[in-house]
Amino acid sequence: MKKSEGKYEFDLSQLSLKELIDVYNEINSFLKYLDENKLEIGSDE
């Protein structure tokens, strides 16, 4: 994964097949975590 303008530049080809699947799983479970931790906006207490 290369991002010329970004801070990091990653080469996915360096990962083993198992690591690729792990990366994808990590990202997806984190996306799920983010959705679950979004807060409901009510009024100021």
Add this chain to the structure above:
Amino acid sequence: MNNNFLDFIKKDIEAKKTLISTLPTKTMTNKKKVNSTIDATKGKYLDYADNVRNYINAKKNAIKIPTSDGNLEQLRERVKHLEYVKSLLNPINSYFEKLGFDTLLYEINNYYIFNFHSLNDIINGFLDKFEQAGILLNSDNFDYTCYVNEYMSSFLEVRRSKSGSYARVSEIFEEIYWTNPELIEHIEINFRKLIRTNAKKFQAYIESMQRDVMTTYSIASYEDCLMKLRDAYIELNLASSESLLDICNLALDGAFDIEQYFKDHKIRIAAYSSLIPDKIDYNNEKEMGKICASLEKLKCNVEEYSDYIDFYALFKDFKDQYTSVVNSKEENRSLAAIVAEINKKEEELAKFNRRIGKSSIFDKREMSVKRLKAESVCKAKELYELYKKYDLEYFKDKVIANLSSTMSVSELLELYYSFDYFKKLAMQKVYNITDYNIISEYNDRFDAFATNPRNIVMTGVPIFESSDIPKIIANKYRLNNINLDEDDLSSENLKPLLNKILLILRTNKIENSSISLEQIWFIVKANKLLDGK
């Protein structure tokens, strides 16, 4: 620059989680801040997910699984043709079974039990077979009773017109049914009479077909056909043995868990250590080649034995029925006597029907004619019962011709396979089946078992003697360096045993190929992940 994206992701996720969990959430402003941090992070991670997914997809598509370029279709066709020739040359059965009359007979015979969608199809099936042999039937041939004649005259008219509209035929059936509810049974025995009286023509037709196929396929005799069929099966089995692509597709379909195939997985370790002696080096290609060759054979034997267990009740029923016959060695004289009785009674019935003449069958004024018709139906009913007796004796006669105290399961498989009608009747009785679809399912499984070219154990299993099949199999494979005991072959252990054998055969195949286990695992995982999106 951090080149390991996995490490980066793990650390980054940890840091982001810590940040989010420590952000204040008391006020609405705080909450908005939390949500905006989450949204920003989510945007970035959705971007990551897209990139990784695309990469996984490309990587998966780049893995090329070797495929066999064999001429499978051609080999299958060859086997199919030789099976057809074999069925035509089968020395055990007659033109009756070879033409499939017994299958139609079973259907019309069980019309009420199985509620067939169309009686018309069965009747057309009978008529087709007559026409195939050059025999064109007309309404005069259906003279068993005046009701059969009425119904079949109408049926033949529709058939000749090719309109396919059987509405009027159904109406006639309705009208007749209340006077003569056994109409279908009488149509059946009318067909049986016609088949018997045309026996010579059918026999000649089969003989001409036999000559044709023998010339077409260069077959000298039935034995020659069996040899050619065996060779064709060997070629087909070789070409159609489980390929890497098959293994991959099975893993994709979830037929087995590919994780269990990795070297350090406890299931794989257990499978290897339970079947392969300790002295064998798993990394020695030659030694493992020998083990796998034996396991291939064991797999076939286990599948064959499993089929045997599935149909054991059928074999036992046969044994119970014929043990006294095999011991008495008496000739079966009943069949000829029944045939003579049927001929006599059918002649009487024909005379009787001639007396009825051509009066309308619903003419209620003619009381004497009405009585004659009722008596004709009674006589047909008696004949139907006689035909039932005939069926039992006919099969008994065929059985006796092939019966011996050393008869093997393999011979019985061939016998039942040659007599579809009796095979289905036996299944119906033994398994107490009342649903036609279930009979069909049992029948298909039985036929696959009976014609399985890999059967070998059954040739040595006697019907009338007891035999310890697990012991025979286990002893054979212990000689071939396979750890196997009789317990492994108990009916509840057969499936786990097969799974162990398959695991070893498949891992060995994969490890000796151009593709790795990890690549197959990756394809399976990637497919799951990509499908889930």
